[in-house]
Amino acid sequence: MPKLILIDGSSYLYRAFHALPPLSNARGEATGALFGVVNMLRATLKAKPDYLAFVSDAPGPTFRDALYAQYKANRPPMPDDLRSQVEPMLAIVAALGFPILRVGGVEADDVIGTLALQAQAQGIEVEVSTSDKDMAQLVGSHVTLVNTMSNTVLDSAGVMEKFGVMPAQIIDFLALTGDAIDNIPGVPKCGPKTAARWLGEYGSLDGVIAHADRIGGKIGESLRATLPQLPLSRQLATIKTDVPLEFGPTDLARREADVEQLRELYTRYEFKAALKELDSAAEPAGAHPVHDALRAEQHQSHRVQGALLQTEFSGPGEYELVTTQARFDAWLEELRGAELIAFDTETTSLDAMRADIVGLSFAVEPGRACYLPLGHDYPGVPPQLDRDDVLRALKPIFEDATRPKLGQHAKYDINILSHYGIAVQGLKHDSMLESYVWNATATRHDMDSLAKKYLGYDTVKYEDVAGKGARQISFSQVDLDTACRYAAEDADVTLRLHHALWPKLESVPALRRVYEEIEIPLVPVLAEMERRGVLIDGDELRRQSQQLGRRMLELQQQSYALAGREFNLDSPKQLQAVLFDELHLEAKLKTPTGQPSTNEEALEAIADTHELPRLILDYRGLAKLRSTYTDKLSAIVNPRTGRVHTSYHQGSVATGRISSSDPNLQNIPVRTEEGRRIRQAFIAPPGWWVMAADYSQIELRIMAHLSGDEGLLKAFREGGDVHRATAAEVFGLKPEEVSANQRRAAKAINFGLMYGMSAFGLARQLGVDRAEAGDYMARYFARYPGVHAFMEATRERAHHDGYVETIFGRRLYLENLNARNQALRQGAERAAVNAPMQGSAADIIKRAMIAVAAWLKDRDDAHMLMQVHDELVFEVRADAVDTVRTAVVARMSGAAELAVPLLVDVGVGANWDEAH
Structure with a gap:
């Protein structure tokens, strides 16, 4: 699933300030809190989230101040040593590429809560980085709290363990205990254990209030004396989750880091480790030696033995490292006679189009597996089997459609093996998709999460064998015994997961049909699309970059004329001076330090009062197009193919939609003229045309x-x-x-x-x-x-x-339908109404892709390249356009039988923009 990390900026800063000693640099500037924040932000980026944001409070009162004049009245002013570190902190946050969010009239908690629920409804995994206990009310199946400083994660079970109540009861818990920091009144002498006991017995604050006369002693008297104020306490403690926002979770992609600005800031504040990381980012993968701790963990035996609990699939397995021809021959015989073959590849990269194979693992019965090392290359590596000989022997098995096969995210492995002339046939099952179809929202669908949920089993993690961060090594450098323990477990756990999940799907015929008729047949279709890639006109992109650059220069000159002098449009400090000190514009929004803000929201707020803010916004929009698209797409053309290759994800969006990443071809801008022009760089080879077929108003x-x-x-x-x-x-x-x-x-x-x-x-x-x-x-x-x-x-x-x-029986589970929190409940109800439409549309286009791919299978005059929401994009040989158009429309319109016509609009052109 895509991941969104929301950082509670105030929490970060205060945690770092109080946790670290009062450090300073050579200039005498305080750096302790800044040092802690930078380290936490670097750790966040290593998690490689799809979306992220640094959220802080906007200046001025909020709606809670209007509710209760004493709200946060006891909070002391920010210490001077901490205040001086706020502005450099924001500068580093911005330079790292984090979107910085501040919304007036509400607190950062409310912005985080709103985005978290929106993301959860869209099938996006959410991590809220905070130490604020109030945030526990947001925890759900796809929302967790992460304390980066202590490296702890709080999920629903963790909330129960820590507070004694479930996340849905946290608001009532806080209303009873009160909050000294925010000055929220609670019940005097009611501590956490008492509040948890009351809520456990009576279910909710309303239940406690209704039974207040049954609670004896002085604590009962305190409760009854404070009954009139408890509704207000609950209102103050409730995080607002319906804040009207002009952006959503998918708008929060990380911007390109300003490396030079970071180097300047890290140097000034003497952050040597951060500087070293910045300078080593360009070092080749695998340049670092194996970590001593990993060496200490090497096994002396080639077999890792343990007792398997066959009925529960929760014990360790027995794994064999295969390095001799005799043992390989023995496993070949087992594979030939197996009812189901679980397989997995180990490689040099997560990018399937650039990765080389390092090894293969197989399992044919739960609890027993093998690993075949083929490409480990560390000094002193023991003899391995010859890669070409092994793959040649395995090729007939992989390509035999009558031999059922099983993978975990098998599309990746299929693409890896295709590089070696192996066209995998007979994919019968995929444990990732079994979990996804069974319940898309119950958990993430990676192997580690699935093993924990469905097997109660803790897997060996990749970081356990290859290290972390800058010291992480390539899998080809992991010693054979450690590699065997990790890789063979992958195949074994995949098979165990299948035995746990397949009976569930079999018990619900509609879900089994979705799995067998939609998801599994789609795997090879998406794999082929990923391998094909799309042709990019690098010269066109370079021309567009130059045009954008010229337009940006024009905007610079116009800005200079309006300002009466030259200044750096990319410098918030210089822009602040021009707008507010020299032009005397009114600052509608301010930074946490009280300075006038120059972020997008702040400029929009004053854009109707002067021409310059609008010019700055236009300049930034063009700069983003240039850095994100026109400068970048050419750089990610695969040298092997001369094309751009995306990765399509089946198991990431709860409603069934396919998503795209690295690059995200489903997010090419279309709302502005400059954005639409980017599609002009998506072209077909000479003698071919781009064809785009789009469902009309399908939902x-x-x-x-x-x-x-x-x-x-x-x-x-x-x-x-x-x-x-x-x-x-x-x-x-x-x-x-x-x-x-x-x-x-x-x-x-x-x-x-x-x-x-x-x-x-x-x-x-x-x-x-x-x-x-x-x-x-x-x-x-x-x-x-x-x-x-x-x-x-x-x-x-x-x-x-x-x-x-959906129409075809796909289910979307909604956990907050009966939540007491009105915003949570209404959000789940909105998702309930939308899911049948969005999910059915996803099923329909998947069925269409399968049908179209089957028709194209034996043809060489057309190829399916991209899937973008309700649109399919092809490259078609010029002499086949009419034939392909007719066939595609017939199969797309025939992908479902609706009570109304299912119309398809088709366009053809020299590039995607002309065809769209």
């Missing part, structure tokens, strides 16, 4: 199908403009009488309802007041009663079953 069509609403069905069956038809229904007009604003309102409602949009959200989107937006929605539901009935029925079924289903 809205699924809504019509599932709801059975006659009005909506009629709008689609008649084939006109569905948004104009909706507007005509809602406003009681003839279609030709509908205005542009009325059509826009109808479109917003049509799509917004699928995502649970409220009248408040619709009002913001349309720029009308809430009453008018509510009136629009009321008219909509009056004209389309079937839609309203479907939404209500879906919510009711979700509350009853704990999950919702």
Whole structure:
């Protein structure tokens, strides 16, 4: 699953300040807290999250101050030694590429809570880096708290162990105990153990209040005396999770680090380890020697033995290191006679298109496995089998479709073996996908997490055998015995997981069909797309970079003219001086140190008061396009193929959607002219064309199908403009009488309802007041009663079953449907309504990809290159365009039988932009 790390900035700073000695540099500047923060941030980046943000409080009062004038009244002012470290801290955070978030009127906790729930609903794993106990109320199946300083993780079980209550009870727990730091009044003399005991007995704060007369002694008297204030305490302790934000979790990708700025800051504050890490980032992988601790762990025997608990699959296995021809021949015979072969590859890289094979592991029965080292290259490595001879002998087994095979994320291994002329056939199972289809939200679907959840087994981690950080070595440098313990376990645990998960899927026929008819057949399709890659016009990207550079220079010159002097547009300090000291613009937002902010939010707030802030925003937008796309895409062209290769992920999004990374080709900008032009660099070879086939309004069509609403069905069956038809229904007009604003309102409602949009959200989107937006929605539901009935029925079924289903039977479990926290509950209900549409759309395009790939299998005149949400992108030989277009439309429109036509729009051009 994609991961989002949300850093509680204030918590980071105070933890570091109080935990570390009062350090200083040669200039006498305090650096202790700064040193701690930098180390924690570096540790965060090593986790390589997909999204991340540094969240801090905005200056000024919040809604809690209005609720309770004494809120945080006892908090002492920030010490001067700490205050002086805030600005350099923010400079380093920014230079590292972290998005910095501050939202006025709420606290950082509320921003974190809102983003955490949004991410969880989108199938994104969330880590909140904090030591604040209030955050425990956010913990769920995909939200954990991480204390980077103590290296501890708090999940639901950890919350229960630490506080004696579940995460859903933390708010009530805090209301009872109070919070001296935030000056939240609680029940006098009610400590954590008492609060936990009361909540364990009565379930909630409301239950405690209802039974207050049953609690005796002085503590009972204290409780009854404070009953009137407890609702306020609960309100103050509740993290707001519905803050209106202009950004979402997927907007929080790390920006490119400013290496020179970091070097300057690290040098000034004398952070030698950080400097060394910065300078060694360009060193080749595997340049460091094996860690002494790993050497001490080497095994003297080639076999790691242990007793396996066959019924529970939770004990250690018996693993064999195969280095002789006789033992290899014996394992070949076992593989030829096996009912199911679990296999795994060890390689030099996570990038399947650049990796070389180091070894192979196999298991044919739980608890017993082998490892075949083929490419270990450390000094003094013992003799290994010849790689080519081994692969030649294994090729008939791998390519025999009648011999069932099993992998964990097998797509990667299939692509690795393809480099050596092996086309794997007969993939029957994938333990990652078994877990994903069984319950997409129960856990992450990596082997370590699955083994812990479904087997109660702690696996050997990669860092245990290869080390961490800058000292991590390539697997080819891991000694054979240690490598055997790690690699053979992979194959063994994969087989154990299959034995644990497959009976679950067999017990639910609909889930088994999703697994066998959609997910497993899609693995080789995605593998082939990854191997094919997409052709990039490097010259076009370079031209665009130059054009962006010229436009940025023009914006610089215009900015200089407006400012009356030259300054560095990339320097917040210089920009601050120009905007606020020289032009005397009003600073709407400030930094934690009280200085005027120059971040995007702050510039947007003053963009209508002067031309310069808008120019700066335009300049930054172009700079981001240039650094993220036009300068970068050419640099990641694979030297083996001359193409860019993405990685597609089946098991990352809870609704079933495919995601893309390294690079994310599903996120190429399309909303601006400069962004759309980037697609012009995605081209076809000479004599070929780019073809893009896109489902038309697929989720809205699924809504019509599932709801059975006659009005909506009629709008689609008649084939006109569905948004104009909706507007005509809602406003009681003839279609030709509908205005542009009325059509826009109808479109917003049509799509917004699928995502649970409220009248408040619709009002913001349309720029009308809430009453008018509510009136629009009321008219909509009056004209389309079937839609309203479907939404209500879906919510009711979700509350009853704990999950919702797609048209094909895929389930999405929603853990917060019955949460007492209204925001959590409403978020889960919105997800419940949307999931059948988004999940069904994901299933449909997956089925289409399988059908199209089957048709393309024996053809050499077309190749499927990319999947981007509801769109498939191909390269097609010029003489086959008409044939391929007809075949693709037939298979995409035939991927599901809906009550309305499933329409596909197809475009053809010399590049992706022309075809889209």
